[in-house]
Amino acid sequence: GEDVEQSLFLSVREGDSSVINCTYTDSSSTYLYWYKQEPGAGLQLLTYIFSNMDMKQDQRLTVLLNKKDKHLSLRIADTQTGDSAIYFCAEKKGNTGKLIFGQGTTLQVKP
Amino acid sequence: GAGVSQSPRYKVTKRGQDVALRCDPISGHVSLYWYRQALGQGPEFLTYFNYEAQQDKSGLPNDRFSAERPEGSISTLTIQRTEQRDSAMYRCASSLGVAQQSTDTQYFGPGTRLTVL
Numbered sequence: 047g048e049d050v051e052q053s054l055f056l057s058v059r060e061g062d063s064s065v066i067n068c069t070y071t072d073s074s075s076t077y078l079y080w081y082k083q084e085p086g087a088g089l090q091l092l093t094y095i096f097s098n099m100d101m102k103q104d105q106r107l108t109v110l111l112n113k114k115d116k117h118l119s120l121r122i123a124d125t126q127t128g129d130s131a132i133y134f135c136a137e138k139k140g141n142t143g144k145l146i147f148g149q150g151t152t153l154q155v156k157p
Numbered sequence: 158g159a160g161v162s163q164s165p166r167y168k169v170t171k172r173g174q175d176v177a178l179r180c181d182p183i184s185g186h187v188s189l190y191w192y193r194q195a196l197g198q199g200p201e202f203l204t205y206f207n208y209e210a211q212q213d214k215s216g217l218p219n220d221r222f223s224a225e226r227p228e229g230s231i232s233t234l235t236i237q238r239t240e241q242r243d244s245a246m247y248r249c250a251s252s253l254g255v256a257q258q259s260t261d262t263q264y265f266g267p268g269t270r271l272t273v274l
Contacts, residue, residue, distance in 0.1 A: 050199070088248070088265045088266055089250075144202040145200070145202065147192075149197070149199045
């Protein structure tokens, strides 16, 4: 199947860490992505990870990949109110161009 | 231009009318993708092009939907005889290399919000 699943909602306090989780089903996926969508805006690529990696860190963002369990997570350190948005994970098939997206996790950051 | 642009940004039409949605990719980008996003959902793949060739149209819901990219740059997604269930955000993305290259990143435009009355 081509299912990518995410929890729908996460609420954290400003300054805390946020962890957004994602599971996928296709073991042939080569790249996994995190996109951010703010109200009225397009999808902004945050980061991506190759399927043979376990972890990738980029400033406040840490991506963890458990390929055995097909589980992907995005950790945002020192979460700010500007991080409030919908976060989508997506998988890319190895030999195609299409991305399969999850339904998105709404992150609410409280001051 | 600096990013992917789409027009119109908003389109309201009556059921049964045809609509054409335009995507202008980042200059020099070889691949172009169309996605549809329903409210509260993630984007759903429709079709993509390498240059002017349509590589995969498996995501097009039915034969009322078609897309073209005749000169390998601007693309048009056409929906004939629109129905209310076609109402959604239609998003376009482009990437630098051919779509099958695993390292290639897709950059998304702001989308066209289609409402069918």
